[in-house]
Amino acid sequence: MRDGQGGKGRAGAGWPDGFAELRAARGGSAGLLAGVAAFSVAVNLLALTGPLFMLQIYDRVLTSGSVPTLTALFLLVTFLFLMMGVIDLARSRVMARVALRLQERLEPRVFQATLADSAAVGADDHRQTGLRDLDSLRQLVASPLATALFDLPWAPLFLAALYLFHPTLGAVATLGLLVLVLATWLNQRLTRPPLRDAAAAEHLADRTAALYRNEGELITALGMRGATLARWRQSRHRMAQSLLSALDRGAFFSVFSKSFRLFLQSALLAAGAWLVLRQELTPGAMIASSVLMGRALAPIDQLVAGWSAMQRALDGWDRLGHLLTRHPPQRPRTPLPRPAARVDVANLSIIPPQGAVPVLRCVGFSLAPGQALGVIGPSGAGKSTLARALTGGWPAAGGTIRLDGATLDQYDPDQLGRLIGYLPQQVTLFDGTVAENIARLSQPDPAAVVRAAIAAAAHRMILALPQGYDTPVSQAGARLSGGQVQRIGLARALYGDPVLLVLDEPDSNLDHEGSAALNLAIRGVKARAGAVVITAHRPAAIVECDLLLRMDRGQPVALGPRDEVLRETVCNPGPPRHAAAETGRGAA
Numbered sequence: 052m053r054d055g056q057g058g059k060g061r062a063g064a065g066w067p068d069g070f071a072e073l074r075a076a077r078g079g080s081a082g083l084l085a086g087v088a089a090f091s092v093a094v095n096l097l098a099l100t101g102p103l104f105m106l107q108i109y110d111r112v113l114t115s116g117s118v119p120t121l122t123a124l125f126l127l128v129t130f131l132f133l134m135m136g137v138i139d140l141a142r143s144r145v146m147a148r149v150a151l152r153l154q155e156r157l158e159p160r161v162f163q164a165t166l167a168d169s170a171a172v173g174a175d176d177h178r179q180t181g182l183r184d185l186d187s188l189r190q191l192v193a194s195p196l197a198t199a200l201f202d203l204p205w206a207p208l209f210l211a212a213l214y215l216f217h218p219t220l221g222a223v224a225t226l227g228l229l230v231l232v233l234a235t236w237l238n239q240r241l242t243r244p245p246l247r248d249a250a251a252a253e254h255l256a257d258r259t260a261a262l263y264r265n266e267g268e269l270i271t272a273l274g275m276r277g278a279t280l281a282r283w284r285q286s287r288h289r290m291a292q293s294l295l296s297a298l299d300r301g302a303f304f305s306v307f308s309k310s311f312r313l314f315l316q317s318a319l320l321a322a323g324a325w326l327v328l329r330q331e332l333t334p335g336a337m338i339a340s341s342v343l344m345g346r347a348l349a350p351i352d353q354l355v356a357g358w359s360a361m362q363r364a365l366d367g368w369d370r371l372g373h374l375l376t377r378h379p380p381q382r383p384r385t386p387l388p389r390p391a392a393r394v395d396v397a398n399l400s401i402i403p404p405q406g407a408v409p410v411l412r413c414v415g416f417s418l419a420p421g422q423a424l425g426v427i428g429p430s431g432a433g434k435s436t437l438a439r440a441l442t443g444g445w446p447a448a449g450g451t452i453r454l455d456g457a458t459l460d461q462y463d464p465d466q467l468g469r470l471i472g473y474l475p476q477q478v479t480l481f482d483g484t485v486a487e488n489i490a491r492l493s494q495p496d497p498a499a500v501v502r503a504a505i506a507a508a509a510h511r512m513i514l515a516l517p518q519g520y521d522t523p524v525s526q527a528g529a530r531l532s533g534g535q536v537q538r539i540g541l542a543r544a545l546y547g548d549p550v551l552l553v554l555d556e557p558d559s560n561l562d563h564e565g566s567a568a569l570n571l572a573i574r575g576v577k578a579r580a581g582a583v584v585i586t587a588h589r590p591a592a593i594v595e596c597d598l599l600l601r602m603d604r605g606q607p608v609a610l611g612p613r614d615e616v617l618r619e620t621v622c623n624p625g626p627p628r629h630a631a632a633e634t635g636r637g638a639a
């Protein structure tokens with residue numbers, strides 16, 4: 052398989068790039084592939100059985116009229132073909148196992164890289180095809196196309212045999228082979244762009260359909276059915292057009308290759324007959340050479356016919372290489388003890404993934420255990436960006452975030468995830484029970500689940516569900532209100548007593564009772580010496596905050612004790628002002 056270039060050098064120092072990982076995974080089946088190559092030697096040598104048998108029938112049996120020779124040859128041929136079938140079958144079965152092994156070996160890495168990509172780029176980005184690419188790779192390896200690749204290097208052997216029969220036959224076959232190789236290359240060149248377009252358009256159409264499916268209620272309510280159908284059909288139409296163009300071109304080459312192969316066989320027969328007439332060849336050799344050439348050209352025919360699958364897999368290999376390069380394997384980190392809730396942010400700037408300019412600049416503050424920081428500011432001020440950065444979701448482009456002295460990347464990501472409770476603006480629940488969702492899909496600790504639910508004021512609401520904590524929920528199937536989902540999300544954030552709790556507009560869907568419970572939960576975290584960061588639009592959400600950070604257009608405009616900053620905000624709600632505290636660290 053090919054190596055892409057674009058992603059090279061982006062992997063961490065000392066770590067293999069994505070393509071090296073792919074090659075290593077393929078190398079993991081080197082023994083099996085060597086076995087397949089050995090089987091291919093046997094299969095291709097045994098493929099000479101047919102031509103040799105014909106040679107013997109025409110030149111020995113028919114001339115001598117010997118029935119015993121015919122019988123012996125026939126029995127031998129039966130045995131050899133049987134052997135060939137058995138070995139060919141074994142070869143296919145081994146390739147199926149190679150394919151499975153490749154998939155099993157790469158799946159965890161690809162899954163993690165896809166998740167990381169989705170966290171960095173956004174779930175709806177068109178690059179979310181890692182697992183699908185791996186599937187097409189597995190399908191290719193398990194398909195007859197892969198075995199055709201093993202047969203391809205044997206074509207010269209059959210050509211050599213033709214040259215042995217007669218150089219003219221060899222020359223005709225070589226010429227034919229070159230034409231077919233040229234046709235295969237042209238096929239690849241001409242069908243690749245439309246096939247890529249079709250795959251991209253198909254992905255877009257699938258994504259659009261999934262989004263519309265999830266938002267069916269909204270679409271109906273807003274009378275958007277016609278418009279959504281038109282848009283979906285537009286992307287389907289684009290896919291159909293590209294696919295049609297690829298199929299048309301592919302069909303041309305497929306038909307050309309098939310017809311040319313048949314023609315070539317007749318041409319070779321004609322050349323053979325001419326040589327027989329000139330008494331330079333025996334009739335047996337003439338027939339055998341025709342069969343031999345068929346065998347030499349078969350893998351090329353197979354490759355032309357299955358080119359779109361081949362192309363999909365090759366493109367998939369490229370994309371996977373880049374995906375794995377973008378997200379190199381986690382380096383092992385020395386496990387750190389559970390930190391104290393001391394958060395130090397210094398001169399932090401954040402550039403969103405795929406972004407070019409920082410959307411957060413020069414942010415600095417310190418939080419001591421037992422303190423809560425409120426982050427306020429107008430829409431687009433950078434509050435959610437700061438929340439994402441504090442959870443380790445978006446890496447710092449400049450400056451640092453330290454938790455008890457260690458930068459976030461010094462923690463193992465899973466450990467960090469357990470140390471931080473995060474409630475995003477939009478809460479998503481996953482397939483599983485309510486308890487499993489609160490326990491972050493790990494094996495739930497029932498006491499901890501109930502404790503977290505009580506702290507989030509979700510306990511009674513959960514008990515009212517048909518099966519209580521064991522009620523299955525899913526993104527689409529759950530019949531929970533926005534506030535109920537938010538409370539379960541808060542319970543999930545509180546599960547496991549995190550050191551740092553990051554709440555991104557936690558009260559956007561909460562009623563009075565929910566807001567009161569939220570404040571109680573924040574007080575609880577502070578009481579057990581945790582730290583809390585809350586972004587908010589509403590004053591009710593920051594009543595438990597000791598410190599307040601006011602942001603505007605990605606920059607801090609005020610930082611200090613809550614009431615002081617609130618007073619300042621009332622007196623001076625205008626554009627950014629660079630107070631001494633703006634970039635300071637020592638507000639805590």
Ligand SMILES: Nc1ncnc2c1ncn2[C@@H]1O[C@H](COP(=O)(O)OP(=O)(O)OP(=O)(O)O)[C@@H](O)[C@H]1O
Nearest residue numbers: 403404406410428429430431432433434435436437
């Ligand atoms: N993925 C992204 N790529 C590029 N820019 C982004 C991305 N996400 C956010 N931004 C930009 O970063 C800035 C801050 O956005 P952010 O969501 O942090 O604001 P916010 O203060 O949380 O707003 P709101 O109160 O409306 O939630 C905005 O200008 C936004 O356009």
